[in-house]
Amino acid sequence: xxxxxxxxxxxxxxxxxxxxxxxxxxxxxxxxxxxxxxxxxxxxxxxxxxxxxxxxxxxxxxxxxxxxxxxxxxxxxxxxxxxxxxxxxxxxxxxxxxxxxxxxxxxxxxxxxxxxxxxxxxxxxxxxxxxxxxxxxxxxxxxxxxxxxxxxxxxxxxxxxxxxxxxxxxxxxxxxxxxxxxxxxxxxxxxxxxxxxxxxxxxxxxxxxxxxxxxxxxxxxxxxxxxxxxxxxxxxxxxxxxxxxxxxxxxxxxxxxxxxxxxxxxxxxxxxxxxxxxxxxxxxxxxxxxxxxxxxxxxxxxxxxxxxxxxxxxxxxxxxxxxxxxxxxxxxxxxxxxxxxxxxxxxxxxxxxxxxxxxxxxxxxxxxxxxxxxxxxxxxxxxxxxxxxxxxxxxxxxxxxxxxxxxxxxxxxxxxxxxxxxxxxxxxxxxxxxxxxxxxxxxxxxxxxxxxxxxxxxxxxxxxxxxxxxxxxxxxxxxxxxxxxxxxxxxxxx
Ligand code: HEM
Numbered sequence: 001x002x003x004x005x006x007x008x009x010x011x012x013x014x015x016x017x018x019x020x021x022x023x024x025x026x027x028x029x030x031x032x033x034x035x036x037x038x039x040x041x042x043x044x045x046x047x048x049x050x051x052x053x054x055x056x057x058x059x060x061x062x063x064x065x066x067x068x069x070x071x072x073x074x075x076x077x078x079x080x081x082x083x084x085x086x087x088x089x090x091x092x093x094x095x096x097x098x099x100x101x102x103x104x105x106x107x108x109x110x111x112x113x114x115x116x117x118x119x120x121x122x123x124x125x126x127x128x129x130x131x132x133x134x135x136x137x138x139x140x141x142x143x144x145x146x147x148x149x150x151x152x153x154x155x156x157x158x159x160x161x162x163x164x165x166x167x168x169x170x171x172x173x174x175x176x177x178x179x180x181x182x183x184x185x186x187x188x189x190x191x192x193x194x195x196x197x198x199x200x201x202x203x204x205x206x207x208x209x210x211x212x213x214x215x216x217x218x219x220x221x222x223x224x225x226x227x228x229x230x231x232x233x234x235x236x237x238x239x240x241x242x243x244x245x246x247x248x249x250x251x252x253x254x255x256x257x258x259x260x261x262x263x264x265x266x267x268x269x270x271x272x273x274x275x276x277x278x279x280x281x282x283x284x285x286x287x288x289x290x291x292x293x294x295x296x297x298x299x300x301x302x303x304x305x306x307x308x309x310x311x312x313x314x315x316x317x318x319x320x321x322x323x324x325x326x327x328x329x330x331x332x333x334x335x336x337x338x339x340x341x342x343x344x345x346x347x348x349x350x351x352x353x354x355x356x357x358x359x360x361x362x363x364x365x366x367x368x369x370x371x372x373x374x375x376x377x378x379x380x381x382x383x384x385x386x387x388x389x390x391x392x393x394x395x396x397x398x399x400x401x402x403x404x405x406x407x408x409x410x411x412x413x414x415x416x417x418x419x420x421x422x423x424x425x426x427x428x429x430x431x432x433x434x435x436x437x438x439x440x441x442x443x444x445x446x447x448x449x450x451x452x453x454x455x456x457x458x459x460x461x462x463x464x465x466x467x468x469x470x471x472x473x474x475x476x477x478x479x480x481x482x483x484x485x486x487x488x489x490x491x492x493x494x
Pocket of ligand 1: 112113114124293294297298299301302305362365366367427428429430431432433434435436437438440441
């Protein structure tokens with residue numbers, strides 16, 4: 001009996017010594033919650049996880065701290081100065097996405113959002129160029145958004161002020177903006193493929209950042225062979241890719257080489273142009289993944305911000321009234337308006353920004369991976385560490401916002417009521433991997449928001465004092481399903 005007992009004791013001692021040696025070699029890493037063998041400091045994160053968990057950790061450990069996901073260090077950068085010092089000043093070491101098994105399986109290291117190195121640089125640069133060519137910043141894209149906003153107003157009008165669930169109509173309109181840009185066409189809301197496409201995207205969003213993703217990243221070799229929600233996610237990814245490929249085939253037959261009309265046209269042209277370039281990453285696999293990336297990044301974000309906008313307008317009638325007054329005074333009854341009008345609408349612009357700050361739709365920033373040992377603020381961030389620029393912490397930092405925990409448009413207004421852009425509005429990330437859809441997002445939110453508030457006053461259904469503002473916490477944070485009354489306005493343009 002004593003032999004196995006001694007063996008176990010010796011093994012345990014060796015393991016503990018190995019663990020302590022590791023802890024000692026990591027003494028220069030940023031501080032953080034106690035690291036335990038095997039589970040790291042996850043014990044501090046998972047129970048009672050809330051959207052404020054990271055804010056509380058920053059209060060305790062400072063603006064740079066380490067959480068151990070098992071044996072992998074995850075360094076969180078909080079506070080605008082720390083984020084800038086990391087992902088802006090040392091951008092070259094922090095511009096990679098983590099190559100976790102789940103990300104690898106999802107993105108195949110292609111496209112923009114999950115790729116790295118040469119592929120990422122080339123695909124990102126080219127996508128930005130195409131978005132510009134398609135009219136970003138000019139009237140081209142605005143017309144498409146106006147068309148979708150008009151459809152949305154008509155759908156809401158059909159409810160005649162009775163309670164309606166806005167989630168499907170809003171998501172349909174926003175998804176169709178991206179469809180117009182990528183495929184050059186919008187889809188009928190009854191189109192079964194379109195419905196499946198939206199469901200597929202939703203399956204992926206729902207899975208990301210859950211326990212099962214963590215499990216997949218920890219035991220990929222096992223999970224690949226087991227049934228579970230990850231199988232549904234990969235089936236969804238395959239559906240989106242095959243949808244994209246079918247659209248690419250259609251474009252190959254019908255496209256105009258002289259006048260490219262949409263993202264796919266431009267990309268196919270680029271594949272041809274760069275056929276002889278050995279460094280070219282332009283090919284149909286990358287095209288298909290770019291389509292998935294633009295789709296995922298450009299639909300769920302805007303949809304959920306607009307859904308939050310309706311909740312906040314219904315719950316804050318005083319703010320809603322002020323927005324409508326400003327819109328009526330500046331735009332009058334003229335039907336058309338453009339994004340350029342934002343400068344004449346400081347209060348409305350402040351409200352649109354405050355909605356995005358107060359109901360920040362990501363749990364934190366999008367993770368990066370450190371590509372080389374680097375010293376930041378006196379701490380060592382080791383090569384391979386995951387780095388999270390914690391935008392939520394910056395967006396709620398009392399140093400920068402008048403009332404961070406309150407919905408208050410004054411956060412974006414100066415004492416004369418003029419709109420002020422703030423560096424701390426870190427919504428779109430920072431450094432070399434900032435969001436490429438920032439301008440599109442701003443235009444979309446402006447046109448949708450103004451179109452809706454010109455046409456309707458939003459109210460909670462009768463008998464409901466306030467619509468629930470508690471978020472559902474996934475990769476994106478969004479409102480619980482709700483109904484709202486869109487009461488037609490006599491002064492609206494519709
Ligand atoms: C208000 C809406 C949006 C928000 C809050 C948002 C936020 C973000 C954030 C935080 C990142 C990661 C940046 C980083 O790593 O520092 C990102 C990346 C990205 N976004 Fe957006 N985004 C929005 C809308 C859009 C739209 C409309 C598009 C589509 C054109 C888009 C396309 C992308 C792409 C392709 C990336 C990956 C960039 C890269 O890895 O190089 N986003 N976005």
